[in-house]
Amino acid sequence: MNEPNKTLFNKSRSIIITGLFSIIIFLIAIYSSYFIVINDMENQTIRIVDSIERNTLPLRGGIYDSNGRQLAKNIPRLKLSIIPNQLTEESNGIAKLRLIEDVTGIEISKLENILINGLNSNDLDRPITIIDALSNDDAIIYSNKFANVKGIKIIKDVMREYEPSSLFSRILGNTGLIDQSLKDEYIKKGYSLDAIVGKSGLEFTYEDALKGNKGKQTINNNNEKIILEQKATNGQDLYLAIDYDLQKKSYETLLKYANKGIIDSEIETDNILIGSVIMIDVNSGNILSYVSIPDYKGTVFSGLGNDSDLNNLFIDSSKPLLDRNIMENYPPGSIFKPIVGIGALEENIANENTTINTKGYITIQSELDPSIEYVFNDWAVHGPLDFKEGLARSSDVYYYYLSGGYIDENENFNGLGVEKINEYATKFGLGTTTGIDLPGEINGLVPSKKWKDDTLNEPWVIGDTYQLGIGQSYLRVSPTQMVVAIAAIANNGYIVTPKIVKEIRNNENIYQYTTKNKEINIKKSSITLMKESMKLAADPYGTAHAGEPKGMTIGGKTGTAEFGTVAEKTKYKTHGWFAGFAPYDEPEVAIITFLNIGVGSTHAAPIAKEILDFYFKRIKNLNSMSTY
Secondary structure, three states: OOHHHHHHHHHHHHHHHHHHHHHHHHHHHHHHHHOOEEEEOOOOEEEEOOEEEEEEOOOOOOEEOOOOOEEEEEEEEEEEEEOHHHHOOOOOHHHHHHHHHHHHOOOHHHHHHHHHHHHOOOOOOOOEEEEOOOOHHHHHHHHHHOOOOOOEEEEEEEEEEEOOOOOOHHHHOEEEEOOHHHHHHHHHOOOOOOOEEEEEHHHHHOHHHHHOEOEEEEEEOOOOOEEEEEOOEOOOEEEEOOOHHHHHHHHHHHHHHHHHHHHHHOOOOOOOOOEEEEEEEOOOOEEEEEEEEOOOOHHHOOOOOOHHHHHHHHHOOOOOOOOOOOOOOEOOHHHHHHHHHHHHHHOOOOOOOOOEEEOOEEEEEOOOOOOOEEEEEOOOOOEEEOHHHHHHOOOHHHHHHHHHOEEOOOOEEOOOOHHHHHHHHHHOOOOOOOOOOOOOOOOOEOOOHHHHHHHHOOOOOHHHHHHHHOOOOOOEEOHHHHHHHHHHHHOOOEEOOOEOEEEEEOOOOEEEOOOOOEEOOOOHHHHHHHHHHHHHHHOOOOOOHHHOOOOOOOEEEEEEEEEEEEOHHHOEEEEEEEEEEEOOOOOOEEEEEEEOOOOHHHHHHHHHHHHHHHHHHHHOOOOOOOOO
16 A cells, blocks of 8 residues: 555544544433443442432342241341331422321321431431331221321231241341341441341351342433343341251250159259250261250241240249350369369379278368368268279269378379369360350359459369369359360361351352361370260269160269258258260260259250260161160
């Protein structure tokens, strides 16, 4: 191509490009006369000024037992709602509120407060409920009355319905409106003021998974046509490790023996049925059964609930809202002895052949006044016992020696002492929260010399150590802390995190909810000897035999802990405990049963026996237990 033609070509191309560019600018100008588009680069959103944005809400995820039985679901409801932005668009906003007052009977002052809160929220177009759960008849009436009133609508929504029995009520928890004290925190997270959120139980813990993600519609302000849409993503589903039938068996068995414990105690006051059961997988921490009584029906928080039922829950002196597995602590009694025993083995204070002549009591002189002599009794005269027998017979004297030692003219036996007991109890997770996936868990108390001095302004004495060594004194633990400790013995020294939820699922994926176990620095030989001792305790020779199912070999330990003041007939009330793991050779589960009033071997142990029998025969479909 010659130079003049090349120049002409370049000029022509320049004219064409300039023309095309001008056309594009012209088209953009025409488009902009209808819509002004603002790019928010920080949030990567597009907002169209001549339009409105509406949030579309996701459905909350469901909750299921281990076999897919639904325990929490969404059910439809109709609500009379106001939309703040629309209600105040015209000058007759007050007239609209007066109309609502006339039709519904809701005082205008209350309506004004609702409206003001809505106008101060982060979403002026989000409907705010003024009457919840309308009947179909009421919905028709209100729909006709407010048909031509902008800003007042009947909204079709959903509410939560729970498994109606009391088997899962405290586990599932409930949902509700955001508390006023927390509204700023939730609004920062993108919630609207009248959002429904998890308030307790799994509904609270797994709020982020269950709630889903809001969608958004950008709608033309004139013809209501959707211009842009981001669909809502429904919440994920939770699948528990708990089987419904096993939970039912645990609940019924606990009630039966809690009642028997009250009757057998012959204590006429403070006879509320209080107790708990928790059974976990010793390797994963999955909770297989979780019961706490007193309890409440799942229907209390289903739908909108019943105001009378709710009020009764809050004023009930038995405190049914308290989860005894994690929200209260108790002296564990002799189920604490395995931890003391392991500490004694680790510190070379005892070995398998350490024999102590348990005469039924020991006497010591007061450290403050030698003229005073104290007697520390055993529950029976056992005679000479070696290490396994000392645990199996649950001899208090044997554990007085291991914990505090004993010195007289014939003996000089050094015990662990309070600080070492504290150290090993802490290693096994006592005194602190376990990390269970339920809200409200409290710490326990593993006392020390410093604790007593700081708290009670009193010195620690040898008698305190003796009492601590048998699970009394100032020691306080929860059933959940104890089941984690027993699981650590069963699995050879690993602290698991107990968890109700096994899987989180959506339409596409299944997420196995796992946590990392923490190894504790304990010699395997010490744990093995303690497991053998607990096996002997569950044999006919031992005190825990009532907890062993027929045809199965387990490790077990009972506990009967005195508490409170002397009750009727000049005796203390006692807590009944059982701690165990099964099967013995290859442990799969650990179990704790607790009764506020009861005896370990008489009342708490049979609960474990029935639950373990049901689990291994029915849930695991074992026709024969001879292999165990």
